[in-house]
Amino acid sequence: MDSASRSDTVIELWCRAREGHSVMLLVTGMHPFLEISLPGRPHTPEDIEARLAAVKSVKGVTGLHEPVDKWTDLGIKPHWKVEIKRPWMMTAGPKVRDNLERDWTLSSADIPFVNRLFLDNDIGPHVTTEVEVLWAGDKAPEELLTELPESHKGEESRREAADRIREAGGSGLYPVDLIATCHFEKVSRCEPFPTPFVLMSFDLETSIAEETILCAAAVIERGPDERTEHTFTGSEREIMAGLTALV
Known part of the structure; x- marks a missing residue:
């Protein structure tokens, strides 16, 4: 830079x-x-x-x-x-x-x-x-x-x-x-x-008819032995706020 x-x-x-x-x-x-x-x-x-x-x-x-x-x-x-x-x-x-x-x-x-x-x-x-x-x-x-x-x-x-x-x-x-x-x-x-990377995968469940996010889920892996699952529900704002805080 x-x-x-x-x-x-x-x-x-x-x-x-x-x-x-x-x-x-x-x-x-x-x-x-x-x-x-x-x-x-x-x-x-x-x-x-x-x-x-x-x-x-x-x-x-x-x-x-x-x-x-x-x-x-x-x-x-x-x-x-x-x-x-x-x-x-x-x-x-x-x-x-x-x-x-x-x-x-x-x-x-x-x-x-x-x-x-x-x-x-x-x-x-x-x-x-x-x-x-x-x-x-x-x-x-x-x-x-x-x-x-x-x-x-x-x-x-x-x-x-x-x-x-x-x-x-x-x-x-x-x-x-x-x-x-x-x-x-x-x-x-x-x-x-x-390399001990932290891997995260997530998915958003959406409504095409209402054009909103219904829920979200994420999985985080820290090496081969540690795996955690996270789910988010509520309003679209609450779902995205929770997912963002997790990241």
Whole structure:
């Protein structure tokens, strides 16, 4: 997500920890980019420096790296990494991709930014990392809660923590048990583990003739051994209020 307090774009990862608590992980330090190379067969034109200067002047471009030789179907060619201020500027606003593809061959230009965290760093859906805890709720691990100051835990500190979360690049409060931040270089793969998701399924019984909700039912599963059933009756407002409160 874009952050007014940071020059980089922060990635929001909605996670579930091995212990079962939900986590919002704000990953910092990554910058959106694409790669460019000269069209046609490998060659170095006399005006290459002028062409590269034109790339740097494109609105939304924040950096141009030294070239790296890479294989193409036309032979080995130098590729320049072009950093962009925000992911959306690739195709909207200044439309960096459209501006560059008039004179260059583009690559790595259509990968969703969040996917780069996993692809460029060769990690999968199970990760481990060192973090700075910004806020923890009552369902966070007990040993963590004992180490945190009062300003970083509990419902009473959520509003104070919101400012700290925004400074780290987040949007404020999140409906999770733990909010933390880390640099992308600290994220690495770990051994896979069963994810203790909480599963909920529900159904609304409705009247087509009266266009109202008659009743509702929901089933919640917490792992293979815990299953609870819930039913809701009354007025449509009461039914939806009860179901919403359960969620």
